[in-house]
Amino acid sequence: MSQTKLFDAAAATDLVNELRAIFNSGNTRSYEWRVSQLESLLKLCVDHEEDICDALRSDLSKPALESIIHEIGMVKGSCKLAIKEIGNWMKPEKVQTTMTSFPSSAAIVSEPLGVVLIISPWNYPFFLSLDPVIGAIAAGNTVVLKPSEISPATSSLIAKLFEKYLDTSAVKVVEGAIPETNALLEQKWDKIFYTGNGRVGRIVMAAAAKHLTPVILELGGKTPVVVDSKINLQVACRRIISGKWGGNNGQACVAPDYIITTKEFAPKLVESLKQELERFYGTNPLESKDISRIVNANHFNRVSKLLDDDEVSSKIVHGGEKDKSKLQIAPTILLDVPRDSLIMTEEIFGPLLPIITVDKLEDSFEIVNSGTKPLAAYLFSNNKKLKEQFVACISAGGVVINDTTIHLAVSTLPFGGVGESGMGAYHGKFSFDAFSHKKAVLYRSFVGDVPMRYPPYTDGKLRFLKALLGGGILELIRAILGWS
Known part of the structure; x- marks a missing residue:
């Protein structure tokens, strides 16, 4: 998102509303949209490897080999895996049901959370910005990425390349420092993903708590x-x-x-x-x-x-x-x-x-x-x-x-992480899961309706339900036949 005017809380509110309208349109939920954006991210890495290395050299004097292996290569690997597996990840997962709901079938459906905020750090400013974005896109969300101002060359390059390669109606970059981050944190998000230190992690979590927003915190500690x-x-x-x-x-x-x-x-x-x-x-x-x-x-x-x-x-x-x-x-x-x-x-x-x-x-x-x-x-x-x-x-x-x-x-x-080193996890399918809601779905027909669940609650119904829930075959037969 190119910033030509002050980005304050009002601008952040407008941004979130715009992204929520896009999400509600259903466009980002389709398999085709998700794959097209992931393919564009992959192309971004291929087309601009030298530019990315130059930005990382400017921000951190990072050797080109480290930039290619630790940053660009990792992003490309995540893109390729998501493109290959996203069809399987999106499929409902069939699960077993119990006698209580017989006859029935059930599934766990992965649905996108909605509008998500990703706040990335300066130390691996390309990889740790794009890797969670890959998960958020793969899961079908609209996204705001806030790169670190401490790595300004990489932040600026990401903003420029996202406008060129991605659907900017659904994936946006907000550059800036503490005021811009605070303006974003005042908004209601469907998930916040933060990578950084524990001090700022506490600020992020406190802001999220006001809206009951779930968070993933990738922090650190003494390894x-x-x-x-x-x-x-x-x-x-x-x-x-x-x-x-x-x-x-x-x-x-x-x-x-x-x-x-x-x-x-x-x-x-x-x-x-x-x-x-x-x-x-x-x-x-x-x-x-x-x-x-x-x-x-x-x-x-x-x-x-x-x-x-x-x-x-x-x-x-x-x-x-x-x-x-x-x-x-x-x-x-x-x-x-x-x-x-x-x-x-x-x-x-x-x-x-x-x-x-x-x-x-x-x-x-x-x-x-x-x-x-x-x-x-x-x-x-x-x-x-x-x-x-x-x-x-x-x-x-x-x-x-x-x-x-x-x-x-x-x-x-x-x-x-665990404890003060963070909460939540990502990478591979875990990234897809991190930005998805696992929705429980139970399917039943109108046959097999058991009168035992309805009033009046007779002793016979009670014996039948106890036997059914207890799982004993002999007890179930006795209850059906009315034997004491």
């Missing part, structure tokens, strides 16, 4: 990585580095936030991480072209503040270099930082990786569970019992064994 000693250490370190620094230089909700390992194994782990970091980013990572920058000065200062405590900065065992003029902070490893320090009580969302040591690895479970439930939790181990315990004992949005972050790319798994 732990528990590292056993008897593993392929080089592969483990490469995967940790890929998830932490290769994933937007730590600016990701599922990036490893801290490591837990044993005191005995920690020096070996630190040395291996150092070696692999140097292989990936060289001896001067601030000059590397293969690592993203911090998004802006405010976030640079926020991350830098985590190192200001002398007790924390003295624990740096690798990295720590900063260049504010370039908004660059080198990959930094810290060993045995105080558990009550700011770096261990707040989500880092940056390139700092503290390591906590324990006497035995099982002690890590208590450390993880003493905090809020994370969006993801990772374990590197070949110990079958430890893996089983980790899955059973650690509550997190998702768990990955012997890797980090790649569960996002598995469309058959739901992606979402």
Whole structure:
């Protein structure tokens, strides 16, 4: 939606009313409309790959390879899956009925919710904007997307491309900052989907509560990585580095936030991480072209503040270099930082990786569970019992064994948080379901009408209904024949 005038609450109301009228017309419910919009989104990605990479480079200095794999490729994959499967997703799901409603048939019908609002973040500004839009369109809704103003180049490009490729009567973009977001949140929506931090998540949920609007909140938290000693250490370190620094230089909700390992194994782990970091980013990572920058000065200062405590900065065992003029902070490893320090009580969302040591690895479970439930939790181990315990004992949005972050790319798994890391889930069919209402439908004919359900309520009817509900064949025969 091109903004040529002030976007305030009145403009937001007009926008929602316009979209509700379009939704009520029934146009977005058709299979043909949904597929045509998904195909257009796919074409958008193909036609403008270079433009998208340029925008991401402008906003985050994101390497082209990361942009193509983590953002454009993920959107294309979601589009292709939805186009392929949407016909099956839309079909009513037949379910069994009971003797109570015999004879009958039943189905669960997926119907679009209506007019939905999607508020996306700055860290993966293309993927995390378009991926929920794919689910909302696939489910047959009209949509408003509010991209993050902190990634202005990508926000502007999305707005321009949506006007060119999509049905702008049903899918609109509102650019802007806090005033525009507040104006949108004052409206009544049929669902709000928000990706970001818990502080704003609470604001979104409070606004939604005024209208009893359901929400999906994709938040974050302190994602732990528990590292056993008897593993392929080089592969483990490469995967940790890929998830932490290769994933937007730590600016990701599922990036490893801290490591837990044993005191005995920690020096070996630190040395291996150092070696692999140097292989990936060289001896001067601030000059590397293969690592993203911090998004802006405010976030640079926020991350830098985590190192200001002398007790924390003295624990740096690798990295720590900063260049504010370039908004660059080198990959930094810290060993045995105080558990009550700011770096261990707040989500880092940056390139700092503290390591906590324990006497035995099982002690890590208590450390993880003493905090809020994370969006993801990772374990590197070949110990079958430890893996089983980790899955059973650690509550997190998702768990990955012997890797980090790649569960996002598995469309058959739901992606979402638990507790303070979020609520609701999406990806693949879960995206379609997230923006659908599952309507229960029961079909009956006029035959088989049982008089037992109607007054007068005689003892015989009571015996019959008890036998029917109890499921006992002998009791049912006795009731029919009137035997005591």
